[in-house]
Amino acid sequence: MHAIEKGSGLMAIARLSVKVGKAGKAAPHAEYIDRDEEEIKLKQDQEQIGTDLEYRANGNMPKWAEHDPIKFWEAADLYERKNGSTYREYEIALPRELNAEQRQELVEDFVQAEIGSKYPYQLAIHNPKAMDGNDQPHVHLMFNERLQDGIERDPEQYFKRYNSKNPERGGAKKDNTGKSYQERKTDIKDLRQRWADICNRYLEKYEIDSRIDMRSYKEQGIDKEPEKKLLPSQAKNPEIREALQSSRAAYKELEKLDLGNPKKDLQDLKASPINDKEIKQGIESFKADFDSFKQLALQQYKEQQKLELEQQKTMSMKGMSR
Secondary structure, three states: OEEEOOOOOOOOOOOEEEEEEEOOOHHHHHHHHOOOHHHHHHHOOHHHHOOOEEEEEEEOOOHHHOOOHHHHHHHHHHHOOOOOEEEEEEEEEOOOOOOHHHHHHHHHHHHHHHOOOOOOEEEEEEOOEOOOOOEOOEEEEEEOOEOOOOOOOOHHHHOOOOOOOOHHHOOOOEOOOOOOHHHHHHHHHHHHHHHHHHHHHHHHHOOOOOEEEOOOOOOOOOOOOOOOOOOHHHHOOHHHHHHHHHHHHHHHHHHHHOOOOHHHHHHHHHHOOOOHHHHHHHHHHHHHHHHHHHHHHHHHHHHHHHHHHHHHHHHHHHHHHO
């Protein structure tokens, strides 16, 4: 997944991940994304956690949780079957080119299209600082897949098994059950495309040249390894941050060269109807560009090796501390 850059040089980030939470995980995670005061103290990171919350909302909650969505997730943890899922979550990078109000509008539009009135949900937009010092806005959208059917149920009954003959006697029906791995994979791919479509509509609406493309590099025919995701502890490590930024800078320099296909270009040069002097000059120019390419490629390789080494050191130290 990557961003498409057009004339202005702006770069929108394309990232959407899907997570599933089991019983016992819902309420703590909801408190985390909601930036609950106790969670702030628990994380001992009040300066960062206390300032990056940009917007939060919830919807479709049963009456007993309308004014406090955490009660819904606590009930899910308590009454959902032990091996059942209590929530699904979409974590989505938002365009930093949009301002806070525009991002909120985009998220609300997406939620209306994807969730509508079907599922109870809670969301939060966070906007911490990225490694480059700029904004890193993203949204956490967590929802429960038990369908809203208008029947009033207390917390315990809500999470019981659905009764198809007498719905009022059982729990709320759970949606999307029994899907195969391949069906889920296709669903996620379709979801990412829907996000790209709506996100690009907003970028166009607000006259921003940047666009996102949720396809993988391989699907786009781009010969590039996806960047490894860092753990929060790794992202804060100065040495890892420096290595990653150097690696990114080296890759950008490689992209600027735009060498195309070196073998084909050399063959075309030799086959063209030009004199020996022009051929010699062209070959020398090609070799100079290719030497520059090799140096930058080597630099990027070294930076990547350095990054991976720092990651291994961090993981090793973390394991020893346990």
